[in-house]
Amino acid sequence: MKLDSKVPEGALAEKWTKYKSSMPLVAPNNKRRLEVIVVGTGLAGASAAATMGELGYNVKCFTFHDSPRRAHSIAAQGGINAAKNYQNDGDSVFRLFYDTIKGGDYRSREANVHRLAEVSTDIIDQCTAQGVPFAREYGGLLANRSFGGVQVSRTFYARGQTGQQLLIGAYQALSRQIAKGSVDMYNRHEMLDLVKVDGKARGIITRNLVTGELERFSAHAVVLATGGYGNVYYLSTNAMNSNVSAGWRAVRRGALMANPCYNQIHPTCIPVSGDYQSKLTLMSESLRNDGRIWVPKSKEDAQAIKEGRKTALDIVEEDRDYYLERRYPAFGNLVPRDVASRAAKVACDEGNGVAPTGLGVFLDFSSAIQRYGLQEANSRGLSTDDTNVTKLGKEIIKNKYGNLFQMYEKISGENPYERPMKIYPAIHYTMGGIWVDYNLETNVPGLFAIGEANFSDHGANRLGASALMQGLADGYFVLPYTIGNFLSTQIRTDKIANDTPEFIQAEKDVKERLQGLIDINGNQSVESFHKKLGKIIWENGGMSRNETGLKKGIAEVRALRDEFYKDVYVPGTISEFNPELEKAARVADFMELGETLLFDALNRNESCGGHFREESVSDEGEAKRDDNNYTYVAAWEWNDGQDPKVHKEKLKFDNVELKTRSYK
Amino acid sequence: MKLNLKIWRQSGPNDKGYFDMHSVEANEHMSFLEMLDVLNEQLISEKKDPIAFAHDCREGICGTCNLVIDGRPHGPQKGTTTCQLHMRQYKDDDTIVIEPFRATAFPIIKDLVVDRSSLDGVIQAGGYISVNTGQAVDANAIPVEQEVAADAFDSATCIGCGACIAACPNGSAMLFTSAKVSHLGKLPQGKVEHKKRVQNMVAQMDKEGFGLCSNVGACEAECPKEISLDNIAFMNRAFIGSVLTTED
Ligand SMILES: Cc1cc2nc3c(=O)[nH]c(=O)nc-3n(C[C@H](O)[C@H](O)[C@H](O)COP(=O)(O)OP(=O)(O)OC[C@H]3O[C@@H](n4cnc5c(N)ncnc54)[C@H](O)[C@@H]3O)c2cc1C
Numbered sequence A: 001m002k003l004d005s006k007v008p009e010g011a012l013a014e015k016w017t018k019y020k021s022s023m024p025l026v027a028p029n030n031k032r033r034l035e036v037i038v039v040g041t042g043l044a045g046a047s048a049a050a051t052m053g054e055l056g057y058n059v060k061c062f063t064f065h066d067s068p069r070r071a072h073s074i075a076a077q078g079g080i081n082a083a084k085n086y087q088n089d090g091d092s093v094f095r096l097f098y099d100t101i102k103g104g105d106y107r108s109r110e111a112n113v114h115r116l117a118e119v120s121t122d123i124i125d126q127c128t129a130q131g132v133p134f135a136r137e138y139g140g141l142l143a144n145r146s147f148g149g150v151q152v153s154r155t156f157y158a159r160g161q162t163g164q165q166l167l168i169g170a171y172q173a174l175s176r177q178i179a180k181g182s183v184d185m186y187n188r189h190e191m192l193d194l195v196k197v198d199g200k201a202r203g204i205i206t207r208n209l210v211t212g213e214l215e216r217f218s219a220h221a222v223v224l225a226t227g228g229y230g231n232v233y234y235l236s237t238n239a240m241n242s243n244v245s246a247g248w249r250a251v252r253r254g255a256l257m258a259n260p261c262y263n264q265i266h267p268t269c270i271p272v273s274g275d276y277q278s279k280l281t282l283m284s285e286s287l288r289n290d291g292r293i294w295v296p297k298s299k300e301d302a303q304a305i306k307e308g309r310k311t312a313l314d315i316v317e318e319d320r321d322y323y324l325e326r327r328y329p330a331f332g333n334l335v336p337r338d339v340a341s342r343a344a345k346v347a348c349d350e351g352n353g354v355a356p357t358g359l360g361v362f363l364d365f366s367s368a369i370q371r372y373g374l375q376e377a378n379s380r381g382l383s384t385d386d387t388n389v390t391k392l393g394k395e396i397i398k399n400k401y402g403n404l405f406q407m408y409e410k411i412s413g414e415n416p417y418e419r420p421m422k423i424y425p426a427i428h429y430t431m432g433g434i435w436v437d438y439n440l441e442t443n444v445p446g447l448f449a450i451g452e453a454n455f456s457d458h459g460a461n462r463l464g465a466s467a468l469m470q471g472l473a474d475g476y477f478v479l480p481y482t483i484g485n486f487l488s489t490q491i492r493t494d495k496i497a498n499d500t501p502e503f504i505q506a507e508k509d510v511k512e513r514l515q516g517l518i519d520i521n522g523n524q525s526v527e528s529f530h531k532k533l534g535k536i537i538w539e540n541g542g543m544s545r546n547e548t549g550l551k552k553g554i555a556e557v558r559a560l561r562d563e564f565y566k567d568v569y570v571p572g573t574i575s576e577f578n579p580e581l582e583k584a585a586r587v588a589d590f591m592e593l594g595e596t597l598l599f600d601a602l603n604r605n606e607s608c609g610g611h612f613r614e615e616s617v618s619d620e621g622e623a624k625r626d627d628n629n630y631t632y633v634a635a636w637e638w639n640d641g642q643d644p645k646v647h648k649e650k651l652k653f654d655n656v657e658l659k660t661r662s663y664k
Numbered sequence B: 001m002k003l004n005l006k007i008w009r010q011s012g013p014n015d016k017g018y019f020d021m022h023s024v025e026a027n028e029h030m031s032f033l034e035m036l037d038v039l040n041e042q043l044i045s046e047k048k049d050p051i052a053f054a055h056d057c058r059e060g061i062c063g064t065c066n067l068v069i070d071g072r073p074h075g076p077q078k079g080t081t082t083c084q085l086h087m088r089q090y091k092d093d094d095t096i097v098i099e100p101f102r103a104t105a106f107p108i109i110k111d112l113v114v115d116r117s118s119l120d121g122v123i124q125a126g127g128y129i130s131v132n133t134g135q136a137v138d139a140n141a142i143p144v145e146q147e148v149a150a151d152a153f154d155s156a157t158c159i160g161c162g163a164c165i166a167a168c169p170n171g172s173a174m175l176f177t178s179a180k181v182s183h184l185g186k187l188p189q190g191k192v193e194h195k196k197r198v199q200n201m202v203a204q205m206d207k208e209g210f211g212l213c214s215n216v217g218a219c220e221a222e223c224p225k226e227i228s229l230d231n232i233a234f235m236n237r238a239f240i241g242s243v244l245t246t247e248d
C-alpha cells in the first residue's frame, strides 16, 4: 500500500493559503444535503462539529460521556501556544513551526506542522471572541508565559485550567448549533464499529450506554476525534474512560495506526501509592522552574527513607544527588520531558528512589524558598534571619504555585512547603495515532481523524501547550475545509441508507462481540486484566525499551489476550446500563493496540523523542537518532492477530536541517 | 481501616430503590472513589452486581462525579469534589451513607448515576456568545480590565456537576445558570446578548423541571468550585431589567 501524504506543491509558507483557495467548494444548498458524523466532543470534535454546523452541513455528533463538556480535554492545565508575537520577543510562524519540528525530533511532516503554526493565531482570536477568559496584563491585553523549554513567551493560559476554559468555549459553540438544529447530539453513545460501503466510510454502530441498544448511523463521511490511547498503560494522567476503541475499530476496518510507540511520559506526576491506584495526577511542568530534583547519593539513605526511618530533611546537602544538574549542567532541571523522565527512571532503577515503592524522586523547593525569601527581605528592608526569610519565601511560592501545592497535599497528605514533593514520571500523551494525510483523511476514503486521535503534528515528542493548539486547529480551521475535498465529490450521492447489508452485518458483529464477552463468564475482573496489560506495556514499552524486553512483552500480551478470552468475567447483560461491559470491550481493544505498540517499538531501532531504544545511544549514553534508516512514519495494519504489517511514509525535510538535540 | 457503607441501589429510573449495607477494607491514601473501586472488585469476585457510580477525570475538573456523602453533595470537605476526597478524612469502623444527587430534573439511571442532560438544555438555550468560526477580530482588539476578566473567570470555573441543584430544597439551578450568565455577561464580548441570554436561560430552567430559587444559599455552601451567590444577584438584576424593558 502506498501512503500518499497529498502535501500540496509550492513553497512551505504558501502551501496552505494556495491550497485553501484552490480547494473545491461545496455550495450551500448541497451542504444541507450532506451528512457528517463526528465522534468525540473534546477540543477537536466539539470545534469541528460546531464549525461544520455553522457552515451548513448536517452533523451528527457522538460522545460516550453524559455531556459533551466532560471530554478529557477539560483536564489540560498549562496553556495553548500561538505565534501571535504579542510579546514582541521575536516569535513568528516559522519559529513555532521550527520549534515543533525540532521538539518532535524530526519525525513529523513539515507541511502539516507549518499549517498548524499558521492557524494558531486564529485560534486565540476565536476563543477570545467566544469569551474564554485568558490571563490578562494590567493594561487589559492578553498575557503570555514561556512553557516547555522554548525561548519565547507564546503560551496563552487561563489560570491552571486552560483546557477547561477552551473546552467550555467549544462546547458552547457546539450547544448553539445543537439549539439551531444543525448538529444532532448523541450523548452516552459509544461508537463500537465503523461501517464501510464500497470502500468508503459511511457510518458507525453505536451502543446507547443507558439502554444498551445498538444503533446504526449513516453519513457521507465520518470524523474520529476520539482522543489518545494513554490508558493502554492502565495508569496514566488520562481520564479514566479515555480509550482507543473508536480508532482501533477503524484500524480493524482498514485504517492504519501510525507510530504507536511514540508516547509522552511526563516527569512530574504524583507517584503511585498502592495497587488500588486508579490513575495518576499531573503536577504542572511549571514547577520545575523553581523545584530542584534530587535523590540521596547512598542506597542506604534511600532505603531508610522508603521505610520511613528517615525523611528528606535528614539528608544533608553533600549526600544529595541533584542528578539533572549534574548530568545536564546547561539545562539542569529544565531539560525536556523525555530526558527528565528517563533520568528519574535511571536514579530509581539504581536503587536511589525514595517513595515507599522505590519509584519516586524529590522535587525540592527549599532553595527557591530561601532565594525568594532573601530577595524579598532585602528589597523590603526586613530582617534576614532564617525564620523570616523562610516565611517570606513560602509566601512567594504560594503565590506562584498555591493551587498545585494544595492539590498535592490533598492527594498525598504531605505538606510540600515543609518537605520536598515526591514525583515520578507517568504516561501523559500519545503522539502516535491514526494515519492521516494533509487533508486529515485516513487511508479509508471518507474517514478523517483529528486531535490527539491522529498522529499528525508532533512527531516523536510533543512540546508543552501544543496539543490544545492542534486539537483546535484541526477542528476549527483545518478539517471543516479539507473535508470539502472529499464531500465535493459526494454531492450526487443520496442520503446513505443505514439498512444495507454492510450496516446490518456490522451491527451483528458488534452484538456477537459483546455477547461473546459476557458468555465467557470466567473468574477474573476486567480491571485486573487492564492492570496486567498496563504493567506489561509499561515495563517493556515504557520509558526505555530494548529488543529482548519488547519480544518478551509481545509474547506476554498475546498470552494475556488468550487468558482474557477464556477467563474474564463481565456481569449483567448487553441490553442494560453496564459499565463493566463498556470497560471489557475497551480493554479487549487495548490489548491489540498494545501489541502493535510493542511491534512498532521493536521495529524502530533508534532512539527519538519519547522512544528510547537502549541499543541506540551515544557514547555518553544519550538518545541517538538514526536518520539514515528511520526518517519515516511507521503505519501499522492489523493482521488478524498475526504479526501486524508496517507501511512506511518517508519524511522529507526541505526547510530544516536535521540536528541532534543536546542539553548538556 | 474497615468501613461500613450504606449505599443506595436502584436498578433503573422506575425502580423504587433501597439502601444496601456493605463493608470494605480501605487505607488512608485511597481516594473515596478508589475505595468504591475496591468494593466493586470485591462484588465482582463474588459475581454480584457492582455499584454504578459516575466518574472520569478524578481530578476535580470534569464534573462527572456526583455522590451525596452523609447527606452532603460531594461530601464533607469544603471546595472539594467527590473524586478529590481522600480516605484520611475517615477512621476505622466509620459508617458512611452514599446516595446519588437527587432532583426532579436529574432522573436516576442506575444506583448512583443520574441523568443531568437538563443542564445541557439550559446552556443550549443561550449560554454562549454568537460568533461563528472565522468571524473573530484580533484578540487584543478588545482589552478587558484585569479585574473584570478575573471576576468573569471566577464564574467560568463552574464544572457543571449539579451539586448546587442537589443541595437545594427546591432543586433550583440558579447558581449554575447564573454562573454562566455572569461569566459571559461580565465580558465585553458577551454583553450584546446579555439580556436575551438571561431571559432564554431562565425560561429553559423552568422547562427542564428545575425549581424556583428561595434564597436558601445551600448551593453556594456545597459548590465544589465555591461559586458565589453574587452570581445569582447579578443575574437577577439583568432578569428584572430585561422583563421591564421587554414589557414597555
Ligand atoms: C492532565 C493533562 C494535562 C494536559 N495539559 C495540557 C496543556 O496544558 N496543554 C496542551 O496543549 N495539552 C495538554 N494536555 C493534552 C491535551 O489535553 C489533549 O491532548 C487534548 O485535550 C485531546 O483533545 P481531543 O479533542 O483530541 O480528545 P479528548 O478531549 O480526549 O476527547 C475525546 C472525545 O471522544 C469521545 N470518544 C472517544 N471514544 C469514543 C467512542 N468510541 N464513542 C463515542 N465517543 C468517543 C469522548 O467521549 C470525548 O468526547 C494535557 C493532558 C492531560 C492528561
Ligand code: SF4
Pocket: B157, B158, B159, B160, B161, B162, B163, B164, B165, B175, B176, B179, B219, B222, B223, B224, B225, B226, B227
Ligand atoms: S455552580 Fe458549583 S455546584 Fe453548581 S454546577 Fe457549577 S460547580 Fe457544580
Ligand code: FES
Pocket: B054, B055, B056, B057, B058, B059, B060, B061, B062, B063, B064, B065, B081, B082, B083, B084
Ligand atoms: S471525576 Fe471529574 S470532577 Fe470528579
